[in-house]
Amino acid sequence: MSYATYICGTLRCLRCGHVAEECVQTKLIRADVNSAGREYRQGNSVVIDGLGDYLGISQLIHNPMLNVVIGDWDCSSCGLNYQWAKVCFQLTEITHRSDFMPATILSVESFAADQIADYVGVDYIQDLLAEFARYPALNRVNALPELRLQMPQTTIEQVANGYRHWINDIIPSSITDMA
Numbered sequence: 223m224s225y226a227t228y229i230c231g232t233l234r235c236l237r238c239g240h241v242a243e244e245c246v247q248t249k250l251i252r253a254d255v256n257s258a259g260r261e262y263r264q265g266n267s268v269v270i271d272g273l274g275d276y277l278g279i280s281q282l283i284h285n286p287m288l289n290v291v292i293g294d295w296d297c298s299s300c301g302l303n304y305q306w307a308k309v310c311f312q313l314t315e316i317t318h319r320s321d322f323m324p325a326t327i328l329s330v331e332s333f334a335a336d337q338i339a340d341y342v343g344v345d346y347i348q349d350l351l352a353e354f355a356r357y358p359a360l361n362r363v364n365a366l367p368e369l370r371l372q373m374p375q376t377t378i379e380q381v382a383n384g385y386r387h388w389i390n391d392i393i394p395s396s397i398t399d400m401a
């Protein structure tokens with residue numbers, strides 16, 4: 223059994239612009255019954271508990287840095303969910319184990335999932351974000367567990383474009399260049 227913890231940082235809502243410390247529930251961090259629910263922030267030491275729910279998108283791991291996009295989080299002001307955060311970890315020990323990677327959290331920041339340029343330098347994205355590659359063809363984003371992403375056909379462009387479509391659907395005023 224794996225336990226959830228939280229990674230917290232100052233994040234900005236893409237709908238209402240509210241800036242606050244928001245916490246992203248995650249199973250990325252190794253936890254037991256005693257540390258379940260703990261909040262981790264910039265500067266904290268953690269152990270990354272495997273990347274099974276994440277999709278590798280870079281050819282090159284930025285050793286000893288590992289940039290992971292996690293989510294989703296929802297705005298504490300307007301409640302908008304399906305928002306993302308980029309967490310930069312510095313790996314502090316080489317273990318040769320994918321399920322036990324000691325690291326320090328260097329930064330936690332908002333991630334603009336609709337901007338292709340923002341994916342540069344990212345090593346892994348949460349599988350739930352990757353599923354936006356299917357949006358809007360399949361627009362029930364929260365009903366996808368049976369449809370695991372098949373990565374070879376899916377590009378970051380599709381993810382970013384799908385996410386941009388979703389933003390335009392939920393925030394009509396945000397319509398921008400769809401090119």
Ligand SMILES: [Zn+2]
Pocket residue numbers: 235236237238239240297298299300301302
């Ligand atoms: Zn908001």
